[in-house]
Amino acid sequence: MKAIILAAGRGARMRPLTDHTPKPLLTVRGKALIEWHIEALARAGVREIVVNTAWLEDRIVTALGDGSRFGVAIRYSLEGRDFGGALETAGGIATALPLLIDHADDPFWVVSGDIFAPGFGFDHAAVERFTRSDAQAHLWLVPNPPFHPKGDFGLAADGHGLADGAGPDGQTWTYANFALMRASLVAHIAPGTRLPLAPLLFDGMRARRITAELYRGEWENVGTPAQLEMLNPAL
Numbered sequence: 097m098k099a100i101i102l103a104a105g106r107g108a109r110m111r112p113l114t115d116h117t118p119k120p121l122l123t124v125r126g127k128a129l130i131e132w133h134i135e136a137l138a139r140a141g142v143r144e145i146v147v148n149t150a151w152l153e154d155r156i157v158t159a160l161g162d163g164s165r166f167g168v169a170i171r172y173s174l175e176g177r178d179f180g181g182a183l184e185t186a187g188g189i190a191t192a193l194p195l196l197i198d199h200a201d202d203p204f205w206v207v208s209g210d211i212f213a214p215g216f217g218f219d220h221a222a223v224e225r226f227t228r229s230d231a232q233a234h235l236w237l238v239p240n241p242p243f244h245p246k247g248d249f250g251l252a253a254d255g256h257g258l259a260d261g262a263g264p265d266g267q268t269w270t271y272a273n274f275a276l277m278r279a280s281l282v283a284h285i286a287p288g289t290r291l292p293l294a295p296l297l298f299d300g301m302r303a304r305r306i307t308a309e310l311y312r313g314e315w316e317n318v319g320t321p322a323q324l325e326m327l328n329p330a331l
Contacts, residue, residue, distance in 0.1 A: 097223060098196050099142050099205035100189060101133055102273075104150035104175050104182035107210065109319050118152045120209030121159055122318070124327045128159065129318060130209045131166075138167045140218035142205065146195045148173040150182035171195050178288070185293035189277070190285035197279050203227055208273035212327060215313035216274060223276065226307075232281040232300050235308040237269035238315045244270050248294075249301065249308065257308040259301035271297070272311050 107119030114122075120130035130147070137145060145168050149156050153176045163170030173192040175183050183191055189206065196204045203226055205218060216236075226234045235257060240247040247268030250258030262268050281300060285291055300306040318324055 097142055097204070098144040098146065098202075099137050099207065099218075100146040100148065100173075100192055100196055101130055101207055101209045102148055102185060102188060103130060103156055103209035104148045104153075104188055105210070106151045106182065110321060110324070113321055113324070114151070116152075118149075118156050119318075121156060122210075122324060124212050124318065124324065125214075129212060130156075130160070132212065132214055133207050133209065134160070134163070134166045134168060134170075136214075136216060137205065137218055140220060142218065143168050145170050146173055146192050147171075147209070148175055148183075148188040148192055150174075150176035150179075153177065181290075183288065183290045185291075186282050186285060186296055187289045187291040189293070190282040190289065190291070191287040193279050193283065193287075200279055200283075203276050203278055206275045206277050210318050211273045212316040212318050213272070213274070213311070213313060216311065216315075226276045229307065230305070231307045232278050232305040233297065233307075234276040235297070235306065236272040236274040236311040237308050238272045238311050240268065240270045241317065243317075243319070249297075251308055251310070255307045255309065256304050257297070257301040257306040259298040269308075269310065272315055273317070274311070 103120040107114035110119055121128045248271045250261050250263035250268050252263050
């Protein structure tokens with residue numbers, strides 16, 4: 097079981113902090129955002145992690161190294177060096193596939209490097225359920241935050257994601273940027289292509305190939321200096 101941590105973005109809303117520090121290396125409660133994920137993945141038994149990079153990517157490589165201090169092996173998909181900039185989410189995952197899978201049907205974890213969710217456990221039971229299914233992806237959804245009140249997806253009673261409206265609970269939910277995926281979701285994308293993930297998720301939901309569940313733990317999409325400050329109260 098491998099994982100990719102998406103860490104290529106510019107983090108423009110976080111400026112001026114991200115003018116000199118990649119967003120995933122910003123510190124929350126004494127630890128870089130991306131380190132929270134690496135340590136949680138290691139606790140869950142994941143031993144191989146891919147990190148895609150673009151903006152200030154040398155600083156991420158220097159900070160994390162080969163991963164040995166976390167008990168994992170980290171490899172890098174260097175989008176800045178190889179393609180001149182970030183490839184967005186789907187393009188980044190597709191380009192990193194040779195590092196992520198050994199066989200075409202292998203599942204892998206996907207998590208964004210700028211999400212703070214210290215209680216998310218990368219549950220092995222979820223991996224087993226996903227492996228037995230024919231879904232292309234399984235997403236975790238959270239209650240809509242103030243900056244995204246309309247949400248992204250509904251959730252059907254049978255656990256399938258809904259692209260075009262609320263589920264039977266009358267709610268829409270926000271994608272938490274945690275997922276299990278299979279290569280088939282992005283395998284048609286040529287390496288180096290710049291492409292977002294959302295349209296693929298919408299299409300996959302309409303084809304009933306995307307499942308989802310709710311996550312109720314602490315979660316924050318750390319997008320602005322104010323959000324970062326809120327997570328780092330003065331001692």
